Amino acid sequence: MESRNGTPTLAMRQVTQHGEGRSRLLKRLIWGRNPRRTLLRAALLAATAFVLFRFLLLPVQVRGQSMWPTYRDRSWNFVNRLAYWGGAPRRGDVVCIRFTAGEHILILKRVVGLPGEAVAFRAGRLFINGQPIEEPYVRTPCDWDEPERRLGPDEYYVVGDNRAMPAADHWHGITDRWRIVGKVLR
Amino acid sequence: MRAGWRLLALVAGVAAGVWLWSTLFPHPEKVIRARLSEIADLMSFPANEPPLAAMTEVQQLCARLSPDIEVRVDAPGFGRHTLQGRDRIREAALQFRSAVNGAHVRFPDIRINLHPDRRAAEVFVTVAARLPSEPDPVVQEMRLEMRKLGGDWRLARAETVRPLR
Numbered sequence A: 001m002e003s004r005n006g007t008p009t010l011a012m013r014q015v016t017q018h019g020e021g022r023s024r025l026l027k028r029l030i031w032g033r034n035p036r037r038t039l040l041r042a043a044l045l046a047a048t049a050f051v052l053f054r055f056l057l058l059p060v061q062v063r064g065q066s067m068w069p070t071y072r073d074r075s076w077n078f079v080n081r082l083a084y085w086g087g088a089p090r091r092g093d094v095v096c097i098r099f100t101a102g103e104h105i106l107i108l109k110r111v112v113g114l115p116g117e118a119v120a121f122r123a124g125r126l127f128i129n130g131q132p133i134e135e136p137y138v139r140t141p142c143d144w145d146e147p148e149r150r151l152g153p154d155e156y157y158v159v160g161d162n163r164a165m166p167a168a169d170h171w172h173g174i175t176d177r178w179r180i181v182g183k184v185l186r
Numbered sequence B: 001m002r003a004g005w006r007l008l009a010l011v012a013g014v015a016a017g018v019w020l021w022s023t024l025f026p027h028p029e030k031v032i033r034a035r036l037s038e039i040a041d042l043m044s045f046p047a048n049e050p051p052l053a054a055m056t057e058v059q060q061l062c063a064r065l066s067p068d069i070e071v072r073v074d075a076p077g078f079g080r081h082t083l084q085g086r087d088r089i090r091e092a093a094l095q096f097r098s099a100v101n102g103a104h105v106r107f108p109d110i111r112i113n114l115h116p117d118r119r120a121a122e123v124f125v126t127v128a129a130r131l132p133s134e135p136d137p138v139v140q141e142m143r144l145e146m147r148k149l150g151g152d153w154r155l156a157r158a159e160t161v162r163p164l165r
Helices: A010-031 A035-056 B002-024 B028-043 B051-063 B086-099
Strands: A057-061 A076-080 A094-098 A106-113 A118-122 A125-128 A146-150 A155-159 A173-176 A180-184 B065-075 B079-084 B104-114 B120-130 B138-149 B152-161
Touching: A035 A057, A057 A180, A106 A125, B028 B051, B028 B104, B028 B120, B028 B138, B028 B152, B051 B065, B051 B086, B065 B086, B065 B138, B079 B086, B120 B152
Parallel strands: B065 B152
Antiparallel strands: A057 A076, A076 A180, A094 A106, A094 A180, A106 A155, A118 A125, A118 A146, A155 A173, B065 B079, B104 B120, B120 B138, B138 B152
16 A cells, blocks of 8 residues: 555555554553653552551451351451550450461451450350350350350450351460451451 | 772672672571471472382481471361471371372461570471362461571471460
C-alpha cells in the first residue's frame, strides 16, 4: 500500500497514526502525564501498603479446624496489631498468639480467661472462678473435663471454638501477654 | 574528579574487605542458621525414597549432631519420648522415613541467643513439617541447644516447647 515515490498512502498513514496513538495511550496509562509524579505515587503507595500490612493490619490465612465454625479453614483475615496498645485483651476476643522464634506462623484462639481468674472445664462447660460461662460461639458438643487452673498476673487462658475435637488434640491453655500479637478483625 | 575516583575506590575496597572478612570469619549466628537450614533439608525427603539415599541422608544428618545429643518430644499425636545419642537418633530417623512416605521440613522462624563465650547457643525454632497424610503442615515450636565442637556447630539438645501451657 505504498505510492510510487515511497510515501505511505492515506490508508497506511491512518494505520500508523492509529498505532502511534495506541502506544501513546498505553504509555500514558502506565506512566501517566508526569512519569516522575507517577513513580512517586507508586513508591508512596508501596510504602503505605508495607507499613499498613506489616505493622498495623497483619493478613493471615486460617489453617485448621480448631476455630470452626467462627473461622473456616483457609479463609483470610486481618490481625489488628494496635488493638491492645491502650488496653488489655478482653474475654471473647479472638487473638493471634506468636511462637517464641517469630511471627511467620501464629496460633488463632479465643480469650476465655483473664489474669487472676481460675479456669476449668466440667462436662464440656467453661467455668471461670467457679461460675459457668455462656459461650454462644461454641456450636459443637463438648465433653472436656479439665481441673481448675489459676492464671498469673500477665496470663490469659485461650481456647478454640471447635470443642468437638478431643482436648488432647486441641491446642489450648495459658499464654503470656507478650505472645498476643493482636486481635483478629471480624 | 580524581579525588572522587579515589573515594570510590576506597569505598569499594572497604566493602570488599568487609565481604571477605564476613566470608572467611562468619558470625556464629550466620553459621548456626546455615547449619539449621542444612538440618531442615536433611530431615526432608521425597516420597518413595530409595533406601540407600535415606541411609546417606540420615548419616549426613547425624554428622551435624553432637555425640551425646538428647531429643525430648512431648507433643499431641507423638506422645512423650526421649532419645539419647546419635545411634538412637539414626535408628529413629530411619524408622520414621520408612513409616512416612515423604516429608518437607522447614524452619520459618529462628531465634538465636548466643552464650557470652560464643561456644554455645540457645535456639528457638518454629518447625513446619508437611506430611502426605496431613492436609495442613504440622507445626511445633522447639528449643535447641547448639554447641561448637571441633570447630563446627552441632545440635546437642532438642526439646518441644508448648506455646500454650
